[in-house]
Amino acid sequence: MSIKLTGIHKRFGEYEALRGIDLEVAHGELVALLGPSGCGKTTLLRIIAGLEVPDRGRVELGGEDATLTDARHREVGFVFQHYALFRHLSVFENVAFGLRVRSRATRPSRADVARRVHDLLRLVQMEWAARRFPAQLSGGQRQRIALARALAVEPRVLLLDEPFSALDAKVRLELRRWLRRLHDEIQVTSVFVTHDQEEALELADRIVIINQGEVVQAGRPEEVYDHPANAFVWNFLGNVNVFHGRLHGSEARFGPLRLPLVARAGGGQREARGFARPHDLRLSPRPETLDDLPATLVASRMSGKMQIVEITVDGVDQVLEALVERRQFQSWNVAPGGRLWVRLERISVHSAGTDGVSPPDESFDWVI
Amino acid sequence: MRGAVNERRTEPPWVRRALTTVALAFFVLLLAMPLIFVVWSSLARGAAAWAAAVSRPDTASAIRQTLTVVAWVVPLNTLFGVLAAYAITKFQFRGKAVLTALIDLPFAISPVIAGSIFVFLLGKFTPLGGWLESHGIKVIFSTPGMVLATTFVTFPFVARELIPTMQAQGIEDELAARSLGASGWQSFWRVTVPNIRWSLLFGVVLCAARAMGEFGAVSVVSAHVSGETNTLPLQVEALYSGLDVTSAFAVSSLLVLMALLTLAVKAGVEWRYRRQEARERA
Numbered sequence: 001m002s003i004k005l006t007g008i009h010k011r012f013g014e015y016e017a018l019r020g021i022d023l024e025v026a027h028g029e030l031v032a033l034l035g036p037s038g039c040g041k042t043t044l045l046r047i048i049a050g051l052e053v054p055d056r057g058r059v060e061l062g063g064e065d066a067t068l069t070d071a072r073h074r075e076v077g078f079v080f081q082h083y084a085l086f087r088h089l090s091v092f093e094n095v096a097f098g099l100r101v102r103s104r105a106t107r108p109s110r111a112d113v114a115r116r117v118h119d120l121l122r123l124v125q126m127e128w129a130a131r132r133f134p135a136q137l138s139g140g141q142r143q144r145i146a147l148a149r150a151l152a153v154e155p156r157v158l159l160l161d162e163p164f165s166a167l168d169a170k171v172r173l174e175l176r177r178w179l180r181r182l183h184d185e186i187q188v189t190s191v192f193v194t195h196d197q198e199e200a201l202e203l204a205d206r207i208v209i210i211n212q213g214e215v216v217q218a219g220r221p222e223e224v225y226d227h228p229a230n231a232f233v234w235n236f237l238g239n240v241n242v243f244h245g246r247l248h249g250s251e252a253r254f255g256p257l258r259l260p261l262v263a264r265a266g267g268g269q270r271e272a273r274g275f276a277r278p279h280d281l282r283l284s285p286r287p288e289t290l291d292d293l294p295a296t297l298v299a300s301r302m303s304g305k306m307q308i309v310e311i312t313v314d315g316v317d318q319v320l321e322a323l324v325e326r327r328q329f330q331s332w333n334v335a336p337g338g339r340l341w342v343r344l345e346r347i348s349v350h351s352a353g354t355d356g357v358s359p360p361d362e363s364f365d366w367v368i
Numbered sequence: 369m370r371g372a373v374n375e376r377r378t379e380p381p382w383v384r385r386a387l388t389t390v391a392l393a394f395f396v397l398l399l400a401m402p403l404i405f406v407v408w409s410s411l412a413r414g415a416a417a418w419a420a421a422v423s424r425p426d427t428a429s430a431i432r433q434t435l436t437v438v439a440w441v442v443p444l445n446t447l448f449g450v451l452a453a454y455a456i457t458k459f460q461f462r463g464k465a466v467l468t469a470l471i472d473l474p475f476a477i478s479p480v481i482a483g484s485i486f487v488f489l490l491g492k493f494t495p496l497g498g499w500l501e502s503h504g505i506k507v508i509f510s511t512p513g514m515v516l517a518t519t520f521v522t523f524p525f526v527a528r529e530l531i532p533t534m535q536a537q538g539i540e541d542e543l544a545a546r547s548l549g550a551s552g553w554q555s556f557w558r559v560t561v562p563n564i565r566w567s568l569l570f571g572v573v574l575c576a577a578r579a580m581g582e583f584g585a586v587s588v589v590s591a592h593v594s595g596e597t598n599t600l601p602l603q604v605e606a607l608y609s610g611l612d613v614t615s616a617f618a619v620s621s622l623l624v625l626m627a628l629l630t631l632a633v634k635a636g637v638e639w640r641y642r643r644q645e646a647r648e649r650a
Contacts, residue, residue, distance in 0.1 A: 049547055071546045072546050072547070072549045072551065073549075076547060080540050080543075080544060084541050085544075086541060086558075086562070086563075087563070088562040088563065097545070097548055098549050101549055101551070101554045133647075149544075152548075153548055
């Protein structure tokens with residue numbers, strides 16, 4: 001079932017949680033709402049679920065206005081951050097809950113309930129735990145039961161609020177991949193909230209980035225990662241080196257770094273920031289091109305098979321991070337304080353108007 | 369468990385010994401000795417005299433009166449307590465802080481004043497009391513007044529027991545139930561009540577114990593008619609001021625017995641609660 005939100009506003013006292021959110025989720029899509037804590041993403045999810053009522057705006061589910069529909073009639077499954085399993089009920093009874101509270105006319109028979117619950121427990125690979133109580137299960141197991149419970153009522157939309165945040169790293173990774181497979185299998189329209197960019201990038205068909213109650217950018221994971229719309233998204237998605245400098249005619253100047261911007265012919269002078277990912281900084285032990293700048297190694301640490309290398313470019317008082325394959329880095333045999341050469345292969349330059357009106361925002365992607 | 373506690377000793381042995389001795393001495397002198405004395409005195413003239421004192425018609429009536437009051441007060445305060453705790457912990461509304469503070473009011477006010485409030489409000493010569501009287505309802509100096517006064521005094525027990533539990537549990541379980549299609553009523557009976565059942569039971573037991581023993585407030589609104597509106601505490605006082613000390617002690621021993629019984633119920637509840645917790649965790 002598709003979801004369409006238009007102009008959603010929500011305020012808690014003095015605090016404006018949501019400021020005019022527009023959002024569409026297509027049938028069968030898996031969408032991540034990504035943003036820092038307090039950005040309003042959970043409130044938005046609760047509004048879709050009907051657990052919160054927007055001050056203004058419209059919620060449509062499957063093309064029908066559901067703004068004022070009570071949560072219990074929305075056919076929406078909700079998975080809570082801390083699972084919210086009923087502690088006095090066994091796993092079986094937890095999953096059966098949504099079926100047992102139905103009116104007599106629509107309530108399945110005992111045998112049907114049992115069959116449905118066992119099917120779902122098999123789906124989440126928890127069949128063995130039917131007679132256990134929630135307190136006897138690990139976090140990851142509880143989360144899977146919470147998911148089975150939400151799916152039991154055959155929701156047309158599945159909403160998950162930070163579903164993996166309370167789990168340890170390994171379980172989180174496993175459960176993330178498992179959820180992706182499950183979604184591909186059952187194809188239910190799903191929205192999940194996360195503050196973990198890696199989770200959003202890996203799991204979602206589409207990412208909606210929210211900051212201070214507004215949608216900042218929405219798109220496929222590659223789109224938002226490779227082409228962040230503004231400084232906030234650059235900073236929020238992945239590691240990034242930030243350069244402070246100026247636009248100067250058709251050139252961007254960041255200290256000794258001069259980048260020609262052909263597209264910016266005849267523009268004036270203004271402040272600008274440049275963003276470059278660590279893997280867009282190319283390091284080498286000796287100069288290879290005329291663009292290479294002399295730099296000093298500060299420190300380095302490992303990250304998987306890669307090495308994160310911290311350097312300072314001569315004449316610039318700023319530590320930059322570059323990513324190098326560890327074997328290669330080791331072969332250079334440089335110690336902290338040693339000499340390296342660096343060149344930028346790609347940088348995104350943004351200049352934001354202070355008042356948002358004039359001069360207009362400018363952005364350039366500069367690729368070698 | 370014992371070993372674990374002993375290993376974490378922080379105070380020198382003499383401090384621990386001194387503190388334990390003081391606590392035990394307090395307990396023996398102020399709690400245990402008087403209770404033993406009551407039971408011992410009540411049996412001073414033999415078991416037959418005790419039985420005679422306890423089975424006197426006015427004592428039997430006092431037992432009935434006490435149980436009647438308890439039978440009204442406990443359900444009333446269970447209802448009020450659950451409602452108040454539910455409202456305070458699950459909803460946001462203006463005046464919530466005031467309501468939370470007011471729940472403790474009966475603890476702060478002297479029971480005698482609590483009783484007097486109802487006399488001033490519903491006595492025979494007040495507008496409201498007069499109106500009720502003219503419709504044949506006698507509140508003050510009869511059972512309804514005693515129920516009201518006792519309800520007032522014991523109001524905080526259930527609510528006080530429930531509020532911390534319900535606050536700790538939050539409203540997520542109820543939200544989960546709602547999103548699964550449960551009505552408010554279903555969510556209350558299937559989720560809220562099971563979640564609070566042990567705290568509720570503690571509250572009810574404490575409320576019942578206090579309701580049985582309440583003297584001050586009830587004394588003001590009761591007519592003190594032996595064999596009619598005397599509860600057990602009032603009967604003890606009546607017997608004692610009538611210099612029938614042995615009977616007074618005999619009836620007192622009954623109250624002590626009832627108190628011990630409630631304590632036993634409370635301990636039983638706690639024991640079952642722990643066992644259940646253990647079962648749900650094991």
